[in-house]
Amino acid sequence: MNITMKFPGLEDVMVTKMEQVEDRVALHVELEVRPHQCPRCQEKTRRVHDYRIQKIKHLKWFERLTSLFYKRRRYACGACGKKFPERNSFVARYQRFSKEWNQAVHVRSVKAKTFKEVAGHYGASSSTIVRRFDVLALQEIQEPGRLPRIIAIDEYKGDTREGKYQLIIADGETRQPIDILPNRKKKTIKRYLQQHGSGVEIVVMDMSNAFKAAVQQALGKPVIIADRFHFCRYIYWALDGVRRRVQKNWTDYDRKKGKRMRYVFHKNSGKL
Ligand SMILES: [Zn+2]
Incomplete structure (x- = not known):
C-alpha cells in the first residue's frame, strides 16, 4: 500500500502501511526525497544517508489512538x-508525540476537568500531561515588573506541591491579582518584595507578625494597613472571649442558647 493523501496535520506524508496493533492504529509513514540544504555549508543535496524509525504517538483516528512509525x-x-x-x-526532533498531539493536549489540559481525563483520552500518563501543562503555564505567566504603590497581600489554601497555603499579591487600588507566591514562608515573601517592591508605599494585609516582619525587612518602612476583614475578625474574637467569660457560669441550657445567639453581638445596633 502506498497512499499519498493530505491528512490534516500530516500533509505530504506517504502512508506505506496501516495496521491495527492491539487497540491502536499504526500508520507507517515517510516523506518523498526532496533537495535539502546542508545546515553547515548551505549546499543542496538529495543524497540519502540512512533511515531511522521514530515512533510517535498521534491523535485519535476513528476513535482509536494512532501511532506513527515514521521512517525518518x-x-x-x-x-x-x-x-x-x-x-x-509533523514532529519535532527527539519527540515522542506529534505536533498536532501536543497542540490538542495543550488545549485540553487547560479546559478539561482533570489531567487524568486528558491522559486517558490522548493515551499518555497523567504526569506527561502535567508536564506539558507546566511548560504551557510558564509561557503564559509574565514576570511582574515593579509592583504598584499600594499592594494587598493575603493567603489562601491552594494545596500545591509547594505548600498548603499560597500568597496572593494584588493591586490595592484596582484589586486585580498580580501574582501568586508558592508558599507563605517569610523567606519567600521577603525575597519577592525585595525584587519587585521598590515602589511600594502602602501594604494592606492581615495582622500576623511574621508577615509584618517580612514586609518591613524587605521594604523598609511602608505604611501597613490591617485589612478590614482581618481587623474585624480580631474584634469578633475578642468580643467572643468576653461573651464566653460572662456566660461561663450560666446553666447548660442558657449557655448553649447564648452560644447559638452569639452573632447577635455582631449586629448593627440599629438593626437589632
Ligand atoms: Zn555541507
Missing part, C-alpha cells in the same frame, strides 16, 4: 559530508 531519512551533504535529518512538518 537522513541526508548526507555531497560537499562537506555533514549528515542531517530531513525536514518534516
